[in-house]
Amino acid sequence: MNSTAPGSDPRRAARFTLVVLTFINLFNYLDRYVAPAVFESIKHSELHPSDAQLGLLMTGFLLVYTLTAPVFGALGDTRSRPRLLAIGIALWSVATALGGFARNYAQLFLARGAVGVGEAAYGSIGPSLLADHYPPARRGRAFATFFLAIPVGAALGYMVGGLVDHQFGWRRAFLVAGLPGLLLALLALRLRDVPRGGHDHTPPAAFPGWAVIGHLFANRAYRLTVLGYAAYTFALGGIATWISPFLQRVRGLPQATATVRFGAIVVGTGLVGTWVGGWLADRLLTRTRQAYLWMSAVATLAAAPCLFLSLAAPDPRVYWTATVAAQLLMFASTGPINSVIVNVVPAGIRATAVAGSIFAIHLLGDVPSPFLVGVVSDRSSLAAGVLILPAAALVGGLIWLWAARTTPASLPT
DSSP, X not given: OXXXXXXXXXXXXXXXXXXXXXXXXXXXXXXXXXXXXXXXHHHTSTTOOOHHHXXXXXXXXXXXXXXXXXXXXXXXXXXXXXXXXXXXXXXXXXXXXXXXXXXXXXXXXHHHHHHHHHHHHHHHHHXXXXXXXXXXXXXXXXXXXXXXXXXXXXXHHHHHHHHHHHHHXXXXXXXXXXXXXXXHHHHHTTSOOOOTTTTSSSOOOOOOTTXXXXXXXXXXXXXXXXXXXXXXXXXXXXXXXXXXXXXXXXXXXXXXHHHHHHHHHHHHHHHHHXXXXXXXXXHHTTTOTTHHHHHHHHHHHHHHHHHHXXXXXXXXXXXXXXXXXXXXXXXXXXXXXHHXXXXXXXXXXXXXXXXXXXXXXIIIIITXXXXXXXXXXXXXXXXXXXXXXXXXXXXXXXXXXXXXXXXXXXXXX
16 A cells, blocks of 8 residues: 555646655765764774774664665565665664764674665665656756755764764764654655656556666666766765865864865855856756756766866965865756656666666765775875875766767657
8 A cells, every 4th residue: 555645736746756856865874974074083082993993883774774775676676665665764863873872893894794784775766666656857956956965964964973973972973864764754755656757758668687787787878867866976975975084184174174174065055056057957858858968967977177176285375265165066966867867768767777776886886985085195195095086086977978979858748
């Protein structure tokens, strides 16, 4: 039996679903990024991890997230999506809180890995459910709103983690971040599980067993979109993991100042960049049906040099300005590129397609990048380690540019 949102009007149900999923997504990213905010305190605690081990906390979380996402994607195409979402939210919330009780590095590593299982359920199924509430031509704006939660949630993760750590210690930060999610799990059960593909012009296609994987591999637009997304995620994941230690060690900022200042930048640029990117991409559909790919490609290519300056320039006026510009441009791709992923595949396999993209972008992207930056930092310096990230952003933009020029339209007909 399907869960029901308040009222039976489809527009009201769509708005309710968008608001609830966006709010939950905010806590998704808050719980994810509370860990990097307290890395420096963990490093100097009784756990004494190296930079490579700190990077592995994010790598381990993302590896579990990556490996379990296809399982939830397959379940999301056939089972009750609100119930699966509620289970995932409850799991990641409890696991986040358990990180505050870790007595050694292995326990903390296992707790962060368990967070990945819960977030994989939400990351695979949430976009699929949202897509089925909106027609294709309105998905860019809907997804832009949904993904506004990324910068806000990530920023709150930095801020909450940094401020609670400063006042009460890093263990309390995990507790404060994790426990409220249990209420959100109950809210997820009120969502309406609408028919799959109800707003699409063609009925959901059925693919037996492994034929789904074969279809996705054969879809060139999907392959290139996901490959570019992996390079983009390599850059963004490395920055998200290491920016707080970078600002403290290399720029010399106190922990509270570093986390709050960067968090404020992420909130401002994320809200503006994500919304403008989705709105502009939808407007550009009147000129080209590849508007979502063009928007993502151009914004990411422009972000790469700004990202380099933000990490390498010695003058604070230059690197803070470049940081704002880089974040604005990177966030502008969020809504459009996720719209491409659900638009270029049949409605009946969207959860699997989203799960497949999660698997690929993390396995190739922010699974290796936090660890690799940490390895370079241990062998040289953190200032040197982060410089591999702008190059990854450049590669991602070039792949999307190629996809926009050579693949069929990314909007269903």
